[in-house]
Amino acid sequence: MSSFTLWITAVLASITTGTPLLSAKVETGLLNLDVDLQHVDSSIKSLFLPGSPNSNAPGNTTSRCKIYPGDPEWPSDKAWSQLDVLTGKRLITGPTPLAAVCYPGKDYDAAKCAGYTTPVWQRSYVHMDDPIEMMSPVAQGLTCSIPSLYDSKGCTRGGFPKYVVNATEPKHVQLAVNFARNTGVRLVIKNTGHDFLGKSGGKDALSVWTHWMKSIDYIEKYVDEKLGYSGPAFKAGVGVQAFEIYRAAHEKGKVVVGGEGETVGIMGGYIQGGGHSPLTGLYGTGADNVLSFEAVTADGKFVVANSTSNTDLFWALRGGGGSTFAVAISVTVKAYPDLQVTASRFTISSAVTGKETFWAAIRAYVDSFIPNADAGTYTYATLIPTNGTFTFSFSPYFAPGKSKKEATALLDPFFTSLKDLGIKFDPNVTHFDHFYDAWRSSFPLEAVQKPNVATASRLFPRANFETKEKRQEYFDRIRASSENNRVQVHFNIQAKDPSNNDNAVNSHWRPLVSFSMQSVRWPINSTAAEILKIRKDFQAGDMQSWRDISPGAGSYLAEADRLEPDFGNAFWGDKYPRLLELKKKLDPQDLFYAATGVGSERWRVESVDGLPNENGKLCRVD
Template sequence: MSRIATTVTSIALHLVFFLLKPSQSLWFEHADTQLTSEALVNLHPNEAALFQFDVLGSSKFKRTRNSTAGCKIYPGDAVWPSETAWEILNKLTGGSLIKTIPQAAPCYQGPLYNATECATLTANWTNTYTHIGDPVEMFGSPVFQGLTCQPPSFYNSGNCTLGGYPLYVINATTVADIQLGVNFARNTGVRLVVRNTGHDFSGKSGGGAALSIWTHYLKNISFVSNYVDDTLNYSGPAFKAGSGVEAYEMYKEASNHGVIVVGGEGQTVGVMGGYIQGGGHSPLSSIFGIAADQVLAYDVVLPNGQFVTASTASYPDLFWALRGGGGSTFGVVTSVTVKAYADMPITSVTFSYTTANISHDTFWAGYRAYLDYFPQNADAGTYAYHFVVSIGPSDLMFLMQPFFAPNKTVAETQALLKPWFTRLAALRINITPAYAHYDSFYPAWLNSFPLEAMEHTNAMTGSRLFPRSNWANETLLNATFEAIRESGEKGATLIMFNMAPTLKAGNTDNAVNPAWRKTVLHAIQNMEWPANATTAGILAARKAFTYGDMQRWRDVSPGAGCYLGESDRLEPNFQQAFYGSNYAKLLAIKKKYDPNDVFWAATAVGSEGWYLKTEDGLPSENGKLCRVGN
């Protein structure tokens, strides 16, 4: 092992170098440390082979080298990397390699059992800030981990195993860390996954026995007062931000400079990671468009290990794909440069009503009245985040939290809502709207939107982008309403967003699902199966949800689509639903940059060529990833 220590010391001297770029695109400190081919000559040839770069578009690494019987290699396979190989990876990344321990391990008998720690963890489990510093937790989709180690009061698995969690995690703080991880995974055949914050509804940040690259601590943010890109026809303020930056950090920094950026409503969502690569809807989308529309450049580690800047000037096809084509697909983004805009005042409105004193028919009549105003409200630049939820065995609640009106006074917002509120009063639906006016975006966002919670362990989620054309035909609008009502009456939690994220003037074409451009309602339904359901029962519930409850929504929106970040992992024909007419072009770009499928994620571009071989047949990350046909 002494030779390993010697070579690591030598390679470290070659990993540090500086490249000066134009001032508006300076690399962050994490990009100062990069892997070079010259550095690898200091390793023993067998060790260097683990980390060497590939040639873009090359297939020189034959399938037999990076797979076993058509699968990504797995612990127990003869070619699984030795402990020495993992130790070399750890040393070269400066000790950044983490061997995974599930966060809930203290709740189960074993060397980590700690009743006090478990009690504290359990009490705070649904709060996403509890998990934000954990390298593997899956916020939106714990069910896809396989539920092998949750706090017992949430789901008692009897013991604690890794399940669909990665086996190792690189806590990436430099570009070199990422390059080493990508090259190691490609050259050995170990499955590779990418995780930022873990916010997603499809389990994309998990992977049984995988190596995970964790970008959460790439937190740099830099403000550029006048960024110029003549090709994009943009000249104005911009931010360059590390891919680990979350919404609460980005919005606060923008506020410090007197500007705003387009990001998500959730506080802990990694807005510069998978969110922005997958499109990203925002409280500002009705004014400025989707988050991916704002991107001016990406810094990214490619599947061959090279570090590049993707923009209109370099790698323009990759730049197009990364703006909406999904994360964990084309490479590992380390930083993003995005447009910024002048700050503006906001009016926010919250209110609710329930069936406690009205019939269900009246309750739904109130919602049907609301639908009539979706196009005009969205066209006025608003973003309405609202819910229909079950409260008790038979009652329903409508909750507006909030009706978000950028650049509107209280009087203007009241005038916008008055037609609907007048109809609610005629139905004898009593509401007490609370209006709050803010001089700027940041405090309005911080005080208006609820903190997102950890997803349930027995839940299934799907979404639909309902097009504006449904509002042009009363028969179709009524059918849309009835499809939504049926889900609500069946006990689904409905999470809905009224907005108009069209392609705004000044934004250029990209890979964002074209269905977004026609949308005035992004609706999510979340249903649960019994907590004690058998495997067969869970499979039956999932089938009924995907091909029953979600099909009902598809039937009234033919040819539309879904938001890939908040969707049903089992969505049929996901290529059309998540990517629309862009899919063929995206797949060609995927094959160009990643011909050997170094990157794979559920429902991602090109994912149809692989499947997960799970022991129980349930959709989860708890199993081997294998090529279709093996």
């Protein structure tokens, strides 16, 4: 199919759903075989052609593993050079990890290394604009870290890719997809690198870096009769982050459903994985609010996926997980009128209250979960053990659409319990006229994960809070985890289920009342065997105790553990069988792979240390 035909197809799909036509910039940004490949040497031209995977291509059907340096099938320097030329010199070769400045070699820079103090290094702003950095260094393999945090005894690329296409147009993505499919080289997709499981990394892979696809267009009236929507929308490039889309929406007097973290790439893996939000209690998950995608599929074609065009892909991309079914180029999402917000932030500590009084306060807090979830509020609460003491924080309690009086009424039962226990606290209940101001004021900046931490999660349903006995059972388990030195984060929310909106979002989100996470740590210089045992024991112990009291529940795929058992059911619930079928249909050769992604059970990363990370070859399971 010619690029002109692709263009016409996209235009017709846009007309059907009432979206604006694709811009001329996107039209000229599509791969045109007749023009773009006319001067490519015939000996390598086939590497850049679209189409179904060639059964004879290396790594597709004949090789156990993807193709790696040293393999006879590894692409020639000439082929890589041609990819660079075709993408407008946007191929980054052998990208250097940021921490390389701390180790002997050509990149050593003592001054830069000294500037990377631990607090600076763990700020997501330091890493988000880098082509390879991942915010989960454990998943990368810890092969290049700042010595003050973790001495990696030198700097190697490890689980970072070997080549990166800095994609700013669809054809950059199309060329990278075609090249990876036709050569058998592993392909990864990276936006900002926030995923807890390290989905944006891959040893010696070719990475499609979508971070600089930053366009934002406001659509005053978008009509999709099939989805039952008529109203404002934003069409945003897949690289747009939370702070960018929230600001753009605010300027139009609107809000969109996105994450609480400032630097998360809202239109990338976040929205494709479901995505919880401070507005989830009112409007559902991020994926529930998608109206249309522009994407590049495994055969290298640029498509529009919406309620009437490429409907299977549209269904899968809304919750089926990033880096799995296609490479998103842009996403069109619903917009809502701006709204008032009331927030509260405060902290109590057992060092002040005494241990049993502290835990009585936490038990009282659990009693408020259902009323607050039903009211559409969003609580980000932390529970942190430190040398035998415990700290609880509202970070924050966030009540969108609620006046100060309404939010205070919801908080009063818990606050009354704290006062009855003799606990002194300042609730800092603050009213904001605009969502954007409340969001900027309330949430902490997300941090890069520590080098000795793994986090797992559970989506606790309403059934865990409907009776006094069930609430006590839940409380007992989270207290036991705290006393076992597990840092915890609890989001008290309800994932509202929008009407007329069938999609791939994990069915375990719908009865949700608490999305809860806990983390395990290990001594910083532990051996690989010791780390693996600690992580497995954590799953068999603390996490299993949470699973035992929530049978049939699940986990959130973006904030989870790579060792999550039965991840298909945990991350997608009753949607998983259909997702598996669509994976076979849309990507039959598994060009797209992501750790614990749909169909990933057919593959494994054979890491050099045996730990669950990206520092090894991606090979088929025997």
